[in-house]
Amino acid sequence: MTTICNTLEAVGERIAAACRAAGRNAGEVRLLAVSKTFGADAVQEALQAGQTAFGENYLQEAAAKIDALPGLDIEWHCIGPIQSNKTRLAAGKFDWVQSVDRLKIAERLSEQRPAGMAPLNICLQVNIDGGANKSGVAPQDLPELARAVAALPNLRLRGLMTIPEPAADYAGQLAVHRRARELFDALVAQGLPLDTLSMGMSGDIEAAIAAGSTMVRVGSAIFGSRPPAPAAAAAD
Numbered sequence: 001m002t003t004i005c006n007t008l009e010a011v012g013e014r015i016a017a018a019c020r021a022a023g024r025n026a027g028e029v030r031l032l033a034v035s036k037t038f039g040a041d042a043v044q045e046a047l048q049a050g051q052t053a054f055g056e057n058y059l060q061e062a063a064a065k066i067d068a069l070p071g072l073d074i075e076w077h078c079i080g081p082i083q084s085n086k087t088r089l090a091a092g093k094f095d096w097v098q099s100v101d102r103l104k105i106a107e108r109l110s111e112q113r114p115a116g117m118a119p120l121n122i123c124l125q126v127n128i129d130g131g132a133n134k135s136g137v138a139p140q141d142l143p144e145l146a147r148a149v150a151a152l153p154n155l156r157l158r159g160l161m162t163i164p165e166p167a168a169d170y171a172g173q174l175a176v177h178r179r180a181r182e183l184f185d186a187l188v189a190q191g192l193p194l195d196t197l198s199m200g201m202s203g204d205i206e207a208a209i210a211a212g213s214t215m216v217r218v219g220s221a222i223f224g225s226r227p228p229a230p231a232a233a234a235a236d
């Protein structure tokens, strides 16, 4: 029987091999385990295998899971779309929000981050390919948004996150990830102290790492295939 421990090890080997192929140090790429739709038991199993960073898409589901696993050394990342009426929940529950794509959401997260918690780590989600997935700031609007978010008091802007449409082949994956890398480098050149380029999922870990990803977000290759997202949850 394949366990989460086995699949985590296999994903770790893919990351290490991709880093070697790209001449990068394996320590430069973090693994975010995307546990959406899987229960607290699956998170616990991965945690026991040494995985500490977990990504969730649906805020209500995530909040229940986070509450069910108190006092553990887990770093929780929100990677799903956030409506303004859910910012308080996100600000209080997560260590990172990677799906910020407009200033209003960032301002609310900053205002609602509870006093006494560390600043909320933020990635700006970029609509890198103008694909059917319409979430994400347009590349031309990114520099202005980045400067504004970097100035908010209770947030720490860490970098960018992308969810490209599936590409036909490796060359296509590489091309879209390279565009994200260029946007990231341009912001760094403007003086923003960014350290996170969150890109690459189960199907394109290798291309993302070749292009400079510092965090791959991997769900199905660790936890198995998911049922299709329910419409109501996808909208929250």
Ligand SMILES: *Cc1c(COP(=O)(O)O)cnc(C)c1O
Pocket: 034, 036, 057, 079, 080, 163, 201, 202, 203, 217, 218, 219, 220, 221
């Ligand atoms: C579900 C999801 C992932 C993981 O996708 P897999 O293909 O299962 O690895 C990564 N990032 C985001 C934003 C997701 O919604």
